[in-house]
Amino acid sequence: MVRTEKFIPQAIGEIKKAAGTEKVVMALSGGVDSSVCAALAARAIGDQLIPIYIDTGLMRKGETERIKTVFSDIRLQVIDAGDEFLAALAGITDPEAKRKVIGERFIRVFEREAKKSGATCLLQGTIYPDRIESEGGIKSHHNVGGMPLETAFTKVIEPIRDLYKDEVRDVAGALGLPVEIQHRMPFPGPGLAVRILGEVTRDKVAVIREANWIAESEIVEQYHPWQCFAALLGLGTGVKGDNRIHGWIVAIRAVNSRDGMTADPLNIPFADLTRIGARITAEIPSVARVVYDITPKPPATIEYE
Incomplete structure (x- = not known):
């Protein structure tokens, strides 16, 4: 130290x-x-x-x-x-x-x-x-x-x-x-660009910015993670109302770490994850589904890119 x-x-x-x-x-x-x-x-x-x-x-x-x-x-x-x-x-x-x-x-x-x-x-x-x-x-x-x-x-x-x-x-x-x-959570220098898989566009940034805000507001105060965020993985099918949609897949990631070199996913109760997913899909119409990332570092990095 x-x-x-x-x-x-x-x-x-x-x-x-x-x-x-x-x-x-x-x-x-x-x-x-x-x-x-x-x-x-x-x-x-x-x-x-x-x-x-x-x-x-x-x-x-x-x-x-x-x-x-x-x-x-x-x-x-x-x-x-x-x-x-x-x-x-x-x-x-x-x-x-x-x-x-x-x-x-x-x-x-x-x-x-x-x-x-x-x-x-x-x-x-x-x-x-x-x-x-x-x-x-x-x-x-x-x-x-x-x-x-x-x-x-x-x-x-x-x-x-x-x-x-x-x-x-x-x-x-x-x-x-x-x-x-x-004690502020780390935020990558490239910003939301590394939380968007594939090409970065203004529309994608708008989606993941809102999803990230929901994830942080639901997780930070209650679980005090070393880092948590939302990432945009790509497009998938879903159903909203009576309509089939082709919408975004959002991943939620929340980890604990000491120095960022290794990290373990937070064990967030399923009921809380369900609430977070429901908020994101309800408040962001273009999101079709939400998943929770349980991969430690290694083998994964904390950020997606």
């Missing part, structure tokens, strides 16, 4: 040394990883830091509004790039290709914003499991294997690159970050 009293001053010193007198743009998503990086960087370089939140159009329901509220006390730049990301993803079905497209779009948007302010460095919240999975060929994280090889930045600063998720949470607590942030 990380010794926070030793790690925090070391990380602050590392950021200060890496940045020097340069301005630094920072990818702030509102999750615990990027929030810890923001807190460390603010202490290290102060006004040299330019935190940026990119709304990719692939965020959860209410996410952008929540980020604006939570980080209202800092000079956070909110960039609406939803059309750009969705256009870049058009026609792409391969999971790795999707991750790489999203990773490149992130960098290009950050490059544009950095040019406006004269920033030359990028700071991001890469953690150790991101590196293991990307370098081990399991999947490319948008901030590691999904990044383009050439960027306009002179340096990429990753102060928590050697920490596991539970260690990042410890650092968040030691930095005095709100409990909501410290």
Whole structure:
């Protein structure tokens, strides 16, 4: 486990040394990883830091509004790039290709914003499991294997690159970050795109955004999972009223984990799963059926792509 009293001053010193007198743009998503990086960087370089939140159009329901509220006390730049990301993803079905497209779009948007302010460095919240999975060929994280090889930045600063998720949470607590942030569920950098099997479209995003919101509202408060979400698997047949429909299949996934490297599915009572399925099919007319994923990690990954 990380010794926070030793790690925090070391990380602050590392950021200060890496940045020097340069301005630094920072990818702030509102999750615990990027929030810890923001807190460390603010202490290290102060006004040299330019935190940026990119709304990719692939965020959860209410996410952008929540980020604006939570980080209202800092000079956070909110960039609406939803059309750009969705256009870049058009026609792409391969999971790795999707991750790489999203990773490149992130960098290009950050490059544009950095040019406006004269920033030359990028700071991001890469953690150790991101590196293991990307370098081990399991999947490319948008901030590691999904990044383009050439960027306009002179340096990429990753102060928590050697920490596991539970260690990042410890650092968040030691930095005095709100409990909501410290214990917030992980949300993938590529957003809802990796919860949609196949091509990402605006209509699919709308469906899974609503299904994900229902799943979280039903599971989080009662079961306190390490992570839970909904994913869009594809199309199947169903019956609504007296009509046969060809509608979406939604998978619900809820797991417990310590560091994200392994995970076990939650044992949710069948009555609760039935209620969740009934809500999703009733509230989202285009969904034909709902299934619950009972696969641990390994052999499965936590996310679907």
